[in-house]
Amino acid sequence: MKNLVHIISFLIAMMASHAALAQQPTKKEKIEALHVAFLTEKLNLTPKEAQVFWPVYNEYIQKREDLRKARQQARKNAKQEDQLTDKEIEQILEDDLAYEQKELDLKKDFHKKLKQVLPMKKVAMYYKAEEAFKKKILEEYGKGDKGVK
Numbered sequence: 001m002k003n004l005v006h007i008i009s010f011l012i013a014m015m016a017s018h019a020a021l022a023q024q025p026t027k028k029e030k031i032e033a034l035h036v037a038f039l040t041e042k043l044n045l046t047p048k049e050a051q052v053f054w055p056v057y058n059e060y061i062q063k064r065e066d067l068r069k070a071r072q073q074a075r076k077n078a079k080q081e082d083q084l085t086d087k088e089i090e091q092i093l094e095d096d097l098a099y100e101q102k103e104l105d106l107k108k109d110f111h112k113k114l115k116q117v118l119p120m121k122k123v124a125m126y127y128k129a130e131e132a133f134k135k136k137i138l139e140e141y142g143k144g145d146k147g148v149k
Helices: 002-021 027-043 047-077 086-117 120-142
Strands: none
Touching (some): 047 086, 086 120
C-alpha cells in the first residue's frame, strides 16, 4: 500500500512538473511515467529500497540518454555514405563500436551499483521487469492508434 502511495505521489509530481513546461505530455514522457509505475509495481520495493534504487536508476537512465544523444549527433553530422572515403567509413564504424562498448560499460556499472542497493532476487526481478515492459510497449504500439498516445 505504501508503494502505491509512493507511485501516485511520484507520478503526480512528475506530471505537475511536465504540465508546467507544456500542456500535453509527449509520448516519451507518457512512456517514462508508465515505465516508472511498471517497475515500481513489479519490483515491490520497500520504502528504503526505493530511496536508494531510484537515484541509481535515474543516474543510469540519464547517462544512457546522454550517450545515445551523442551517438545520434555523431551520425547526424556524418556525410552521406556515398560521399565518404573508405577511411571515413571505417572511422564511423569504429566510433559505432566504441559507443556500443560505452553502453555496455554503462550497463555493467549500473548492474554493479544495483547489486549494492537491492537484494539479488530484486536485481533479477528488475531485469525481468525491464523485458516485460519492453514487450508490453511493443504490443501497445503494435495496436496502432490504440497504443500510448
